[in-house]
Amino acid sequence: MKINTPTNTVLYAIEETIKAYRKLSAKNISEVIPDITVDQALILLILDKNTDHTQMELADLVFKDYASITRILKLMEKKGYLTKTIDAKDKRRSTLTIADKGKKAISLLAPVISLNRTTALNGLTESERIQLFELLKKITKNCTN
Amino acid sequence: MKINTPTNTVLYAIEETIKAYRKLSAKNISEVIPDITVDQALILLILDKNTDHTQMELADLVFKDYASITRILKLMEKKGYLTKTIDAKDKRRSTLTIADKGKKAISLLAPVISLNRTTALNGLTESERIQLFELLKKITKNCTN
DNA sequence: GCAATTTATTTGATATATCAAATAAACACA
DNA sequence: TGTGTTTATTTGATATATCAAATAAATTGC
Structure with missing residues (x-):
């Protein structure tokens, strides 16, 4: 009996x-921007802080596979949120640039994502958040060693 | 500055x-059964305890969409781990039966999954596990209300 | 007993996850 | 400088995520 x-x-x-x-x-x-996904929104916000990320760095920041990042960025480019141009210093890499459409999106998305976080963590004290974080990190470590 | x-x-x-x-x-x-996925393994173990689940119940147990369950079960059937037959009492439903190949798989998978869990939670005390659980449930509730 | 409604599952379309293999550029260095 | 190796990204193949719409069987109300 389990x-x-x-x-x-x-x-x-x-x-x-x-x-x-x-x-x-x-x-x-989706209420503010219907054609953007959670992952795409997050990537936009990260690029907004710093566009100098390589795709590998970006992938590591959002815990995604490099292959996934390639495809997500391709879709974002297709929808006009950003552009990719070959990096002159290292032609394997791309320079990511947020397009105007992307900048407008960011101004709408930032408060929404911020609200999502506070909504999700509502009622958790600062020390509970920290403890939760520590416990999760411990599990992650157990799984990656 | 964030x-x-x-x-x-x-x-x-x-x-x-x-x-x-x-x-x-x-x-x-994958070390014990290369052609089975994490989700498929979990579903096998759940069905091992009780095959009388409807697909909807199964979906709720593993937090998956009904569409996903349909497709996962279809792949499992294709690989010979289980069979689906139409339920005589409610012809919308299927009766899920674990095939011999599925039973053999379960006997190999059960200890592995159990070990995965203990590995992941290694070093967390019982009370830490409980607190983690409670905090997660609180967040879930915040997100679903 | 039948029409309207609800319920369980499936299908379609698109996005992401994951691993392996392919590309192609950068780098190391004899 | 040419060659082998490493690094960054992409592509292919398959699995899962998600929403909307389609099916089809069960149920409800009259």
């Missing part, structure tokens, strides 16, 4: 939580 | 953790 111990359920809970958060994010993002 | 407060980083950490855990799981599962 009992549902925390050991069995915590990892389910992580899945459940991230999916719930992504769903909330997707909903709120 | 600072990386826990508010900004905790949700990233959740994403990072679940991906690390899935990667570990995929690796260990």
Whole structure:
């Protein structure tokens, strides 16, 4: 007879939580910009802070595979949110530039994403957030060593 | 100047953790059964405890969309791990039956999945696991209300 | 008993995940 | 300087995510 111990359920809970958060994010993002995805929005905001990232750095920042980043950026370019041009200093790389459409999108998206985060973490004290963070990092470490 | 407060980083950490855990799981599962995915393995174990689930129940248990479950089960059937037959009492539903190949797989998978969980949660005390669970549930609730 | 509605599943379309293999440019260095 | 190696990105193939729409069977109300 298997009992549902925390050991069995915590990892389910992580899945459940991230999916719930992504769903909330997707909903709120689509209300301001219907044709952009959660991942695309996040990438826009990251590039807004610093466009000098290589695709590999970008991938690592959002925990995505390099192949995924290639495809996500391609779609974003297709929709006119950014442009890719070959880096003169290293022709393997691309320089990413946020297009006007991307900049307008960012001004709408930034407050939404910020609100999503505060909504999700509502009611958690600062020390709870820190503890949650530490516990998650510990699990990540266990999984990657 | 934006600072990386826990508010900004905790949700990233959740994403990072679940991906690390899935990667570990995929690796260990593929060592005993190369042609099965993490999701398929989990579904096999759930069906092993109780085959009387409808697809909707199954989907809710693993936090997946009904469309995803349809496709995952179809692939599992194609590979011979289970069979679907129309339920006589409700012809919209299917009865899921684990095939012999599925049963053999389960006996190999069960210890691996169990080990994956203990590996991931290694070093977390019982009370830390519980607190982690509670905090995650709180966030989930914030996102779904 | 039948029309209208609800429920369970499937299908279509598009986005992302993941691994392996392919490209192509940069680099190391004999 | 040419050659082997490493690095950054892309492509291919397959699996899953997600929403909307389609099916088809069950149920409800009259």
